[in-house]
Amino acid sequence: MSQAVLHSYYRSSTSFRVRIALAMKGIGYRYEAHHLRHGEHREAPYLAVNPQGLVPALFWTDGTLLLQSLAIIEFLDETVPDPPLLPADPHGRARVRMLSQMIACDLHPVNNLRVLTSLRVLFGAGDDDITNWFRHWVSETFEPLERMLADSPDTGTFCHGERPGLADICLAAQVKSNQRFGVDMTPFPIIRRIADTALALPAFMEAAPENQPDAE
Amino acid sequence: MSQAVLHSYYRSSTSFRVRIALAMKGIGYRYEAHHLRHGEHREAPYLAVNPQGLVPALFWTDGTLLLQSLAIIEFLDETVPDPPLLPADPHGRARVRMLSQMIACDLHPVNNLRVLTSLRVLFGAGDDDITNWFRHWVSETFEPLERMLADSPDTGTFCHGERPGLADICLAAQVKSNQRFGVDMTPFPIIRRIADTALALPAFMEAAPENQPDAE
Secondary structure: OOOEEEEEOOOOHHHHHHHHHHHHHOOOEEEEEOOHHHOHHHOHHHHHHOOOOOOOEEEOOOOOEEEOHHHHHHHHHHHOOOOOOOOOOHHHHHHHHHHHHHHHHHHHHHHOHHHHHHHHHHHOOOHHHHHHHHHHHHHHHHHHHHHHHHHOOOOOOEOOEOOOOHHHHHHHHHHHHHHHOOOOOOOOHHHHHHHHHHHOOHHHHHHOHHHOOOOO | OOOEEEEEOOOOHHHHHHHHHHHHOOOOEEEEEOOHHHOHHHOHHHHHHOOOOOOOEEEOOOOOEEEOHHHHHHHHHHHOOOOOOOOOOHHHHHHHHHHHHHHHHHHHHHHOHHHHHHHHHHHOOOHHHHHHHHHHHHHHHHHHHHHHHHHOOOOOOEOOEOOOOHHHHHHHHHHHHHHHOOOOOOOOHHHHHHHHHHHOOHHHHHHOHHHOOOOO
16 A cells, blocks of 8 residues: 555646545645646656546555546545545435536536637637636526525535535535636625635645645 | 436436436336427426426435436435445445546536537537537547556446446447437447447336437
8 A cells, every 4th residue: 555646736626626535534645736738637658547638536545546536535435434525315415416516517527628728729719708608607507506505404504514525525616716717606605605614624725726736 | 205207308318327227226207308409498397396407307206306417326326226336345436436427527518418509609610510529529538438448357248347337327328429429439349339238228228318208
């Protein structure tokens, strides 16, 4: 067993998610930075160990390659159970996974750097187009998300009760990304409150983009 | 306890995933069709019960609203365990979730109908642009996916061993969508073999787009 190794980019929202989970669980790891804007993740040495060439990638202590932030976090939760990042009951788990995937499947992928770059290259999108695109997809998910959080008795200090978990990790990382695109959070008071609360926790601060070795 | 209700669109790849899981587990349900191309999912009666206004949405037998295909399938797997759709060990579960999310987070969302429609409306994308866009994002994920399946001793008749599960559900639904965009599957022989095998299983056939009440 050796130390876990996280391949990351400080500003990557999905890398941020995994860093938060690692910090919450107190799992130490070596940090390997890949500068996405310089294409360092598409170079041969990295592709040799991670065919997808994306971050985050976590090499676990036994050498296993783990990809996909939500899959990685569920693995960490099953392997290092304390503190739990998912509720114990199937209904609670379904709700937390649902809220998480609304961000991880419906919102973030469409606003990912490689998609925004494709819009510029293929369709000549300019800075304003990119900003509008980003904000549009945030609203498409945050409007129902805000309403679902408002309507549910399960919503507490965090997305699901009084402990931060997977949904808060996804929410906080997304809200952090939103800041770079000047998203107006006024229509989303509950999301903002939860994200602000989460981002002030030690594990979230330790994992924050600005506190990574490759931060610019 | 009443019958489960699935809000679905026959051609929706994520609805197809949930239909397969329901069929594999032998769970009966009432089918409510929403014609996405006619915008029926954005009408007030549906938005009143599902704020996100997307399909699939599953109202479980106790009335709980379940959204997000992977969250729904994990709920079904926890609630109706037989046959299992995820392996029992954390490493196997991480691998199956990883393969599933490569499709569900990196590929499908970018090729979703609402994104393709936005490309047409915002950037004047034509049919050829849309086809190229779709094929590009399939390749971006299928190339590493093929290599990862080829390199792993865990790959068997299906993505993970000899039983169909969550990753095969995602793979088969994606391959089915690919057909509408004429994706050349020659570079992906393992993916093609697994998808063909899965799509020929009774549960996959029962759940297939062409066998739904709203098929055109």
